[in-house]
Amino acid sequence: MPDVSLAFTNVRAGREDAFNEWYDSDHLPQVLAADHMIGGRRLRVAIADDDLDHPYGFLALYDVESGQTVAASRSVIERRPPLTDDLDGTPASWWFEELGPRRAVDGAGDGPFDKLVVLTNAVPGEDDAFNAWYDQRHVPDLLEKIDGVVAAQRFRRADGVPFNKSCPWGYLALYDIPRGEARRALDSIVWSRAERAEAERAGREPQVPISPAMAEDRLSWWYTEIAPYVLAEALATR
Numbered sequence: 001m002p003d004v005s006l007a008f009t010n011v012r013a014g015r016e017d018a019f020n021e022w023y024d025s026d027h028l029p030q031v032l033a034a035d036h037m038i039g040g041r042r043l044r045v046a047i048a049d050d051d052l053d054h055p056y057g058f059l060a061l062y063d064v065e066s067g068q069t070v071a072a073s074r075s076v077i078e079r080r081p082p083l084t085d086d087l088d089g090t091p092a093s094w095w096f097e098e099l100g101p102r103r104a105v106d107g108a109g110d111g112p113f114d115k116l117v118v119l120t121n122a123v124p125g126e127d128d129a130f131n132a133w134y135d136q137r138h139v140p141d142l143l144e145k146i147d148g149v150v151a152a153q154r155f156r157r158a159d160g161v162p163f164n165k166s167c168p169w170g171y172l173a174l175y176d177i178p179r180g181e182a183r184r185a186l187d188s189i190v191w192s193r194a195e196r197a198e199a200e201r202a203g204r205e206p207q208v209p210i211s212p213a214m215a216e217d218r219l220s221w222w223y224t225e226i227a228p229y230v231l232a233e234a235l236a237t238r
Helices: 016-032 069-079 127-145 162-166 182-202 232-236
Strands: 003-009 037-045 058-064 092-098 113-120 151-157 171-178 219-231
Touching: 003 069, 003 171, 016 037, 016 058, 016 219, 037 069, 037 232, 058 113, 069 092, 069 162, 092 162, 113 182, 127 151, 127 171, 171 182, 182 219, 219 232
Parallel strands: none
Antiparallel strands: 003 058, 003 092, 037 058, 037 219, 092 151, 113 171, 113 219, 151 171
16 A cells, blocks of 8 residues: 655635646646656545634645655655745645555445545654554544544654654544545534543543543544546656
8 A cells, every 4th residue: 555645735815726727737747757656636625614724725645655755755856846826825745654554434435535634643652552542443433433434544654754844743544535525524523522522421431432642632634636536657658
């Protein structure tokens, strides 16, 4: 299974069409021309409610050959793909290595999917307990009990990648949700949080418990696909 690179961007008001044209026809192919890049897709924020913090409106999600994040990131830097003036603020590029294979429910299908991007850290010194809980309990809980979540895969921040100096998150989980179902999945997660608080007050086991090995600060960002997956190999043979 591949490693991943996440490129988060914002666009200046009124420039979305020009930005999307540049990204699809220019920037994405240039990034995919770097060594060890497999393919990529583009997404934008799926749920833009005022109570959800989404600091980046757009996400490009790239697949990278397993174990090659350092070499791939250096190849991207060497190529220096030019940026557009339509960008608003500084982009973020974070690179992660897979922790295990994608796990899916029966009938999950091949997409397209909305994506729930979850960024977390372990409590210092508790990485082993955190990963054991996440793999053995949390992912199965979400696949079984959260409406709309049909697949999940976990990653850890890649060491030695220059871009990752700006990444404060040690772990990434990507959840697949059938396109258009992000709101249903969010409502189910809100239910799980309320049920957990009620269970804790009652002194019983919650439906979706949270491990004390996970640091309190964490982020959940919701994106929906806006351009189909592009294989680097397909670009090279055009």
